[in-house]
Amino acid sequence: MAELIGLKEDLAQVIRLALSEQTEDVRLFAARLVRKYRNSEPDLAQQVDLFLRAKPHRRAGAPLRKAAAPSLPEQVLPVDDESRLSLLKVFRDSPDLEAPLLSAELGESIGQLIHERKQTARLAALGLTPTRSAIFVGQPGVGKTLTARWLAAQLGAPLYVLDLTAVMSSLLGRSGSNLRAALDFAKRSPCVLLLDEIDAIAKRRSDDSDVGELKRLVTVILQEVDEWPATGLLLAATNHPKLIDPALWRRFDLVAEFKVPEPASVKEAIKRFLGPDFALFGRWIEILTYAFHGQSFSDIKREIQRFRRAVALGTTPDADLIEEFIKARALSLDRQGRIDMAVLLAKQTRLSQHSISDITGVSRDTIRKYTTDGSTVGQKKRRREA
Template sequence: MTMEDSTKVKSDLVQIARLALSEKTDDVRLFVARLVRQYRGSEPALAEQLDNYLRTIAPSGASSFMRKESPPAQRSKAGEATAVPVDDESRLSLLKIFNEGPDYPKPLLDASVEQPLAQLLRERKQIKKLAGLGLHPTKSSVFVGAPGVGKTITARWIAAQLGVPLLVLDLTAVMSSLLGKSGANIRAALDYAKRIPCVLFLDEIDAIAKRRSDESDIGELKRLVTVILQEVDEWPPTGLLLAATNHPELIDPALWRRFDLVVDFKSPDATTIEAAINRFLGPDTLKFEKWVETLSYAFQKQSFSDIERDINRLRRTLALGGGTPQKLVEDVVTHKVTELGRAEQIEFALLLDSQTSLSQRSIHEITGVSRDTIRKHRKADSAAASRSRTRTTA
């Protein structure tokens, strides 16, 4: 068993123990059903044993077998109630539904991302005007970027701006253990999304739309690519189809041509990182005001989700009396500086020297940059500034 497999097994054990000790019987059965599908290929004996328990041990106090409460029915474009589709085997809903209000916060985005999204929203809000000119709005877009850069949050914000629910395809439910059923599940989910006012979001689309030249995939997955291609081609202009991927190199090339818009979510720049830090600090912003630039440098190359996690940990520690703002920032910086290259460490040391009251000894302990190096660069910067003033005076 690999380390990754061992970690997954431990995680599964913790999850099922938590559900069992919380006496969430229905959730335990649903989780075991997922394990059956997960291990059916790699551990068939284990999967069969788990499946037998599901079929022979009746849920206590339950009148139905392995059923999960479905999300409330949505209204079709004609105003009729329509039930959310489920997988026939597990009874899991194929779609997760998010209904955000108009006050859902705007995600922090780079200018290169904001511009195409603003255009997309303008088009979607003026469909009738475009139709009068014989034009269709952007009906599909794929978001590309590393985990944590805001792809999913952006999809939720777009749906909120348009005043419609966001439907997220649940791959756990869609990927049925029955041969040929996964494609039918995807068609059912997408057909449902076509009938109601909504934004449909296909997260991790590379999992179901891999290159058909990948010999490691079975025919079932290759057929899913064909299903996705057909659905994107036939997507109605009355709806918006969004997708996201962390691995664009895995996606079948034919799919790229089907999407009207490709949006590249880059790692946040310094300005955006500062804005993120101020937002995540919330009511503690003033306490860390003079350290924001330092934190911004420490968090370079980090995703929004990583920054939010670290800032929240910092705030919790402060709230529980775990140190002063300066000491907490120093701890964050000391941890993050090891991820920087040598040139970046020197630049960071000079920033700390000019922007903080830390001694050069403390800066050396934090960054590993010697005091001689700091003094040498400080003299060089002072000389350069002096020459610049002399030229300006002349």
């Protein structure tokens, strides 16, 4: 019964594609049907396969669409057979997209990657291929997805994101075909493909809980990374590098490590996220930079957006917002951290020692002691930055 429903849906899809004259997509969809029905409906699969062979593939370089319909989507995005939900998320950002804030080292490797991708012909003349694959490693909210978007925009290519957690949550039996469909789709035209949360699938193959299907999926990915065409860029992202199979790990041309921002980037991020409200909050910049130490960019953004909303609606004055925020942050600091924060507040704001003591939990005596000896904070701060 389920087979019959599948067939009906597939038939409807073929008709839809045929009526919109998407010949190439009909071909690609038919090729998928051959694979899908090879075992359950061998006669049908064979017949469709014959049709496909009788109609040769579109010439390389021929336009995907008739000139009269340039606004149509270039290809039909692959969907999960059962839920009909799209497997890939698409981003087409303009090259003006603001660049992510990256550490000097990371900025350099990403810059080099873009440079190579823009000089593929020159590299090819020398028998070289540009970087074809990279894996982005880092905790949540440090810019892995953002950098993938920016990279694609710089290369003038769409970014397709395949969320592997979502693929894995579909029935295991379908994960393989979904993964294949998404990879096949991405290989057909120049693009950047991001395999997000690759750890969801690329668990160590020695993991006891692994079933055969999982192992096959890892094998699929290993092959794909090896054979990825130089026309596209294959990216992967993970928050859990330890879960990644070492065999997969070494197949990526580039490993890019995204760290939590250093103080200079924290300051830059605060300014960026404040936008026009920097005029109002600028006086708190040093203390905010200190308080956000160790937080990810997205945590910083969320908090700053909260400040901006409260000020815009007039619910809380900026000084109260900052005070509350610092008080909460102080709880997570060690004693020296709180002392440093108290000294900064004493130097950078007009808060009384009484309020500072209240916010940071540092006694007024200690604040007095440290503020008369001005060098201490700088030393500690430099130690933290090092």
